[in-house]
Amino acid sequence: MPRSPYDETVRPDLPPDFSIEGLDLREEFENFLRQHGHYIVYIRRDTNIRCRCWDFTANAPSSDKSCPRCYGTGYKVSLERHLMRKAITGSPLGLAATLQSREPGQFLTPSFIGYFKPLLRPQAGDKVVEVTWDRNTGALVRITAMYEVSTIDDKRQDGGELVFYTLWGDRESINIPAKEAQLKIDTVLVVD
């Protein structure tokens, strides 16, 4: 049986650059996330309010990333749950740039690429935490990885309306059990 043109145009595996006349890509993207996405915790920094661990000598976040209040960001933070789709890992600038920009021995650190809804309003320096959730209660079970957002790109449809964000992140070496314990105490706002 021949496939209808419609079936061809709404495939969820269309590349991020797809553009189809007459379709609301924003709605398409949300459908795609509902079918293929999963929830992460987004750590949003309020860069107007420094954490008490701030290093005033260096005028930078403390190099000790263990601060339980700010998750090592150096700022007041809020935690949000967001639905997103993770993409293949890699670097936005390609492997060569990745190799050049890192200390010897660190270039194999896996990076993160994810697609997010416009309501995320991301900022470089915020963090994405991959977690597992309890299927029944929806409570947070454990952290599997934490990434610092390094690069943000926005995809717009004709007319300029934002369809989704692409985020790149660098994996962080963190004390997972400590951060996990803190994350379970802190309130995660459901933004979705």
Ligand SMILES: [Zn+2]
């Ligand atoms: Zn702190």
